[in-house]
Amino acid sequence: MMQKLIVGAALLDDLSKPTRLLVARRTAPAALAGLWEFPGGKVEPGEEAEQGLLRELVEELGIEAVLGAELPVRAAALKGLPIAADAALGSAAEGWPLSGGAVMRLWLAAIADGVPTPLEDHDELRWMPLSDPELIMALPWIPADFPIVAELLRVLG
Numbered sequence: 448m449m450q451k452l453i454v455g456a457a458l459l460d461d462l463s464k465p466t467r468l469l470v471a472r473r474t475a476p477a478a479l480a481g482l483w484e485f486p487g488g489k490v491e492p493g494e495e496a497e498q499g500l501l502r503e504l505v506e507e508l509g510i511e512a513v514l515g516a517e518l519p520v521r522a523a524a525l526k527g528l529p530i531a532a533d534a535a536l537g538s539a540a541e542g543w544p545l546s547g548g549a550v551m552r553l554w555l556a557a558i559a560d561g562v563p564t565p566l567e568d569h570d571e572l573r574w575m576p577l578s579d580p581e582l583i584m585a586l587p588w589i590p591a592d593f594p595i596v597a598e599l600l601r602v603l604g
């Protein structure tokens with residue numbers, strides 16, 4: 448079976464001088480309802496990853512987005528180790544591991560048009576201040592997201 452590719456957006460108020468990150472609270476399935484995540488979803492057959500992400504952002508949030516850099520996968524980040532440990536752990540995978548054999552690729556992104564609205568899959572959207580990384584880490588994220596969020600905050604900080 449093909450590995451499931453999930454694409455997500457770290458939606459920022461500004462790509463060059465970010466101060467806030469948009470986080471989204473899932474409504475389904477029951478096991479994930481109430482947990483926070485990056486907006487995004489599954490890439491459809493025949494779709495490029497970036498194209499799938501832009502589509503998901505229209506469907507879920509009603510916004511046109513511009514994508515910035517992808518957050519590179521660091522092996523050490525997955526183990527909660529500092530950047531110095533990367534060399535010993537070898538090269539990065541093609542995405543951040545999620546449960547069930549899925550992987551997620553995450554891009555920095557910003558709004559080009561529209562106001563983010565929880566149109567589907569979410570019941571709340573929240574702009575979190577990047578000046579308070581502990582507040583962001585304290586949210587009940589989908590468990591697999593914690594190392595990704597930590598790495599994102601490290602890169603942005």
Ligand SMILES: Nc1nc2c([nH]c(=O)n2[C@H]2C[C@H](O)[C@@H](COP(=O)(O)OP(=O)(O)OP(=O)(O)O)O2)c(=O)[nH]1
Binds near residue numbers: 487488490503591
């Ligand atoms: N969007 C998103 N999904 C995540 C994150 N972390 C994580 O484990 N996941 C998991 C939850 C889901 O099992 C899967 C994403 O699938 P989804 O159900 O959101 O995809 P979709 O919008 O295309 O929905 P559908 O077509 O299956 O209805 O990845 C995250 O940060 N963002």
